[in-house]
Amino acid sequence: MDRFVFLTFDGLARGAVYAAFALALVLIWRAARIVNFAQGAMAVATAYVAHSVSVATGSYWIGFAAALAAGLVLGAVVDLTVMRFVSHTSPLNAVIVALGLVLVIQAVLGIVYGNEFLPAPAPFDRTAFTVGGLVLLAPYDLFVFASVGVVVLGLAWMFGRTPVGLRMRAAAFAPEVSRLLGVNVGGMLTLGWALAAGVGALAGMLVIPTEFGLHPHAMDLVFVSAFTAAVVGGLDSPPGAVIGGLVVGLLLSYVSGYVGGDVTPLAVLALLLVVLLTRPGGLFSGVAARHV
């Protein structure tokens, strides 16, 4: 029972990170109908920026801020220099270009920093404290919950309550009409990419200290988990992404706790397969009335 409680809290902490990462995927999917397969690599790149800045300044938090800023900039740059020019004749095109980006980013990181694991310190203690004999969660997990919570609430507030959020939703939903009404559709798209990459950078900063360390491929498996989380939620729904993230986090935690850590990728694949075969639109989708 103790173990179950611990694994549940651990799973929720992991899941919060997947939720943030899935949220970034959903942001771009809603804005541009693109699944950004380069998101993991982009997040790793910002984590390397944080590493350099932290080493130069001696402060973890300046590095943290630099990572978020780098994420925003990187997202905008990727949209303005690459994604904007991809033809939309086939949905494959954007995926293939994103994969090209993955190779470029990972190669550049490998050239600049080398392909060895670099240490990635956590800003708070990662040993879990116990309450009444129950091992609960670590201070670092609280930091994860708080950061992801702030982002989720911030995005919800932005899309629900601010004029910019309304314009972004309009630009994604009906680009032509929005353009006629004076919305800068291209600008909204760039903003969407920047925001998504910023959220991705945060997720990367939160998850990499819990893995083996900083490495050009550090986010490969995290990306697959987050993609699964987004698919569980349906790719289209931000609340779905959050719930999907928590589901995937719990699943991974139970599997690695009760079966073994090496099996977790297989568990992710199994979950993805089951969800895609039974409810391809995600757990929260309505059933399409008619399919041609």
Add this chain to the structure above:
Amino acid sequence: MNAPAQVTAAPATTGAGRSTLLRHLGITLVAALLLVAATYGLEPFRNFQLATVAAYLCATAGLTVLTGLNGQLSLGHGALMATGAYTVALTQTRIADTGATSGWLLAVSLLTAVVVTVAVGAVIGLAAARLRGPYLAGLTLAVAVVVPAVAITFDEVLGGEQGLSVPVAPPPLALGPYFPYERWQAWLAGAVTLLTMLLLANLVRSRFGRSVRAVRDDEVAARLAGIHVARTQVLAFVVSAGCAGLGGGLLAVLAQSVSPGAFSLTLSLFLLMAIVIGGLGSLAGAVWGAVLLVALPDLTHSLTELFTLSPSVAQRWEGNLPLAIFGVTLIVVMIAAPGGIQGLLTRIGRALPGRRR
């Protein structure tokens, strides 16, 4: 709807089919002769590279059928190659255990690899036929990422991180006692690949090949024309998986070992890059892609040797520069010249005087 289409199409297929088959046989024969001639002219290392190109060509040609002609994006073909490679390793070990030494038994191993990969491909293909674009890419990506986990989970059979060694019989004595091993490898891989290419080229020209392209271009129209879309997609996946398994099996034979590290996610991405840069629409593009896969790391190696770099820095560049070049080329090709190398050549060919149609 179905019957009249068959009536009108049937005479055309038999008429064109016969000459196509002859032409393909002719091309294969010429290619085989060129290959044998080349293996005598090249030094051993180049022969080994030639054999590697052949092995990759099986996989890229299969992926071309799936992604280029059927429009299904797979990021999991590295995993399918791994399936073939591990099958060959296990079968070859069993064969060696029985004490049999005939080189022909390698054919049994390769066929087993194809059968096993076809079975795996059928499972993924059944799921794939229900999925679209990014969903399929995500699922196959997960398949690609899972390879090391499978090798470690079943490490008693698959050897974990270490992998397995692949016992391979030496060249037959009939070729003489001093026959270079690399030339034998090039012949072996070349023969298997030429046969595969011949089969694929005819398949692409057949009724099935037309259905495959029709499904890519417009699923609804294909369905209205009486094509069973899901069945066509699953079949395309199965054919493509079989080719990938064969390619992986050949790679295992060439390297005489298999390990999860050789079949990483990067390999799957590389295969996709190769066929995109080669040219998505045709098997000729797959040939360019396979050549690129082998030539590019070699070229960047020579390039880094031009500069005097410290060993550790040189190592970083050498490992990562091909990746960067592949990535940049891919993005540029995708945006500026979606036809790839083969598309460019076709355009140049059409622009030449006298070739204008």
